Amino acid sequence: MWRKALSLLDEMRQSGIEPTGFTYSAAISACGNGGQWERGLELLYQMRGKGMEINVITYNAAIAALANTAKKRTSTKTTKRISKDVEESSSSNDGDREEELWKHALDLLEQMKKDGVVPDAYSYSAAISACGAEGRWEEALNLIKIMQRGGRRSRPNKIAYTAAISACGRSGEWEHAMELFNDMKKDGLQPDRVSYNALLYSLRVADKADEAYEIWNEMCGRGEDSDDRWSTPDIITLTDVLGTLDPKGKKNKQRIDDIFREAVKRGIVIREDSLDSLWEVDLSGMSFPVARAACRFIFNRGLQAVREGEAVEDVTLITGVGVSHRNAPGGQGRGNDEQDRSSGATALREYIRQILRDDFDPPIYCSVPQYAAGTVVASKEIMQKWIDQQNVE
Template identity: 25%
Template sequence: MSAALVQPPFSSTLSSSSASNPYPLHWTSPPFTFTTSPIRPSRLILVGATANYTNPSDLSLTTTTTSDPTHDSRDQKLLALLRQRKTEDAWLAYTHSTHLPNPTCLSRLVSQLSFQNTRSGLTRAQSIVTRLRHERQLHRLDANCLGLLAVAAIKAGHTLYATSIVKSMLRSGYLPHVKAWSAVVSGLASSGDDGPMEALKLFKAVTRRVRKFNDLHMVSDSRPDTIAFNAALNACANLGDSEKFLQLFEEMPQYGVEPDALTYNIMSKLCCKTDRKHLLVFVLERILEMGIPLCMTTLHSLVAAYVGFGDLKTAEKMVQAMRDQRSDLCKILRESISENMDENDESVFKKLLPNLINPSDNEPPLLPKVYAPDSRIYTTLMKGYMKVGRVSDTVRMLEAMRRQDDRASHPDHVSYTTVVSALVKTGSMDRARQILTEMTRIGVPANRITYNILLKGYCKQLQIEKARELLKEMADDAGIQPDVVSYNILIDGCILVDDSAGALAFFNEMRARGIAPTKVSYTTLMKAFALSGQPKLAHKVFDEMLNDPRVKADIIAWNMLVEGYCRLGLIEEAKKIIEKMKENGLNPDVATYGSLANGIALARRPGEALLLWNEVKERCRVEKEGGKADPSIAPLKPDEGLLDTLGDICVRAAFFRKALEIVACMEENGISPNKTKYTKIYVEMHSRMFTSKHASKARQDRRIERKRAAEAFKFWLGLPNSYYGSEWRLEPIDGYDSDSV
């Protein structure tokens, strides 16, 4: 974006060491191994190599540089600093060097910078990779250091960058260490958008290469372990894909991998995603039957699952049973099953949970010991109370936790934050601030989440100045630096008070602090400009979002851009955006069409409404037929807002045939058309439409078909018309339809 937009300039130049390098990495020759970290050196296997396999330690690198005694001496000094773990001094020596250090120094420096797990360390490591990429010297880095860099990027939240590293290694024919690639799979599985799908693709890409080796010992460092499988299974659970989950679960024995407690915790998540609450108890029973050590995390996952289903009664029973030191928890949960057990339940879950077959024949197993609820379990139940608006129960639970003898049950910062959130939800900001003060008094430090919840509360109550004061208190007094969520909340708060300049100021402040914007940041700022009638500025924000490889512009961002132009009736600009959206592989959704319909109404261009309705009608037909008629057309389920707007336009423009099609579509989709509104429009605009006695005969003849459509529409409205007391059909005369396109 141009710097002339605002002062300070909106756009900031991304450093060469940005954590979001958009370019894929490529190696021109095999890297070699150098051990520098807790990750064991990878056996760097070139996929397809057979009898001519060479030990990695024997690999030699050819470079265009020539031996120089001065350079060798500097490299030895740099290597000595690295061996002494003087990473900061080594970095300074690297930056002051006039030549490119040897591969050993570069790989070890990248490894140690990555292993620091700090923002500066990651940025420095990435700057080395960026330099080598520009100089076509990436072959100087070994796989071990690149694996560490990928792990560090994942920990810092730079999932796309980490993914690009692992994918590039695979494209070059090398297998990264399992700790590196499984960390990337885990990060993708937990990310939004298409992250889980990408996680499964990456998992498949690695395992496909592993299976090409008959001697699995050669690729032992890259073979998937339980952690890797759990990451992939978590992606399946997040997608709600039980078939893929079962497929991966059955692959585990092929690699000598056994499921653990986390595997079954993820299975509980799958049950939640697929709306199978009655299977949760059988997951617990399966853990006990297999002798897998039970942990509090599993019990917490179960409480959280019942809370997620809104079944607080069962969650309370479970917590009370733990308080009563009962070991027959499975029996209690079975008694709470309200659904009728489906004897023909999907074979997928019967294979995942063999104990699901004829469960009545088996006595529910007992816990190996009693487990008392801890603060995490109590807090989860508190969140359930908060979710349904039981604020008093939330506060009472906090008081009860304070009186517990077991310190493990005492409220922690999450418990207090839950109470703060419950109070903020009801608008009790003063009481919420009192809880924050109490946390400080008793030595339970509030965290960033606590402050972000309070910030959101003030913004919702349009108290932006108090939010600013809290932001300053958060940084100066509590020593907690705001994050991107903090600023996203403030930007959204400015929208609520119609302050686009304030939203931009917060965005610039966030960038000045070195906080990378997220997709939400961009779309929220776009929303500020769109709602304030500045679509060109929204477009500039969108362009910068497209150029930021850390984020991916989704349908929400495109729709916000369309909305900005449509709010001013700039239909042609909006249509160009929609065409670009389609070129980028995104189909317009109901929100896209809704914005365009509103823009058409504002611009008073009813002919465009007919074009839009034809497209919507075709996609609705595909939706109705289940996509079988024409798989190339994306299905669409319309909503009331879109159809009502199109119907309104057609009635006002006297396109009665199209209006009847639209109201028929509304009724098919269970939407009640607003007959009162349409009657009022018709009476005000068209009641004398065909009563002129001065029109020529030719003109009256041309109006016959439109008059027939008008009479049919009046019949639907219940107004006096020529169809009462007779059968009628709406058919064109001689194939002519005056209001079709």
């Protein structure tokens, strides 16, 4: 889209038609949506060089171009966080030095004021989004305060608050994040799922289990605020709240079980319309905290089913195969318990095997089928032994 926008600008000039400010604004927006913030700023500088008047719409388009690029970078990193260690190897260019887009956004805000253009709520929100995406919490907070002191046209909106919460969260400033979250509600703005998830991530970074559990309950409609379809939990919510709770304590184990049952009920994981069954469940793609909670759910569900008369069977957990395994000749490993990473074992598979040994009493030992390296199996004999122990307790 951005290429087409720039091409149309060139065609207009070649035809003797001088692009208007509105045309430039549209082209800058197209560049921003395509992650081409440099080209967007070049167009802005072209306007300045031509002596054209640059209004708030054009400035907002340029700041939004910076914010969109910054958010796309963050979105990529969030996806990696959710699937962290699920694949044993992945390519990444995170080490590449990235331009600090938040600085450009703040510079544009200052330039607006110098030009006599009054920034509006959109101007500030876009700048805060750029700061938030790059973890500049102090700058984001400062912009929020400026907005709060401003008039009706520049009052903070939901986007601004959420971006500032994200900035605080990435820097471990959970108290500031919570304060912003509460300010947003005081201003009559109902937090949405993105706002909640931004706050939960800040609580995860700060290891604030009690607060995270309260926010989860609020999102599920158990707190003071009513349930709303735009603020209900999703897989990101589940990952961060479970990642905050230490499963070693008895209180948190109960919380983890409650949270995961609610997630299943809501169709976030182990959906009823999937191919999962009582004794075979697909865990591939789950983050470690979610997979750990899933194991507790699966085995406790099996225990309850047996108590109700169901026959014990092998439990098969599908973890998927790693990148190196898929690329190996024939796509199959050695197919025994001695497989290691070099033969294609996934980090998730080995993590699951460890969890079943360490978190369960007696330990549940699993095998890896010869021609299904992406699965682990607890035999019905092992299951029966574990179930018998639970019945004794």
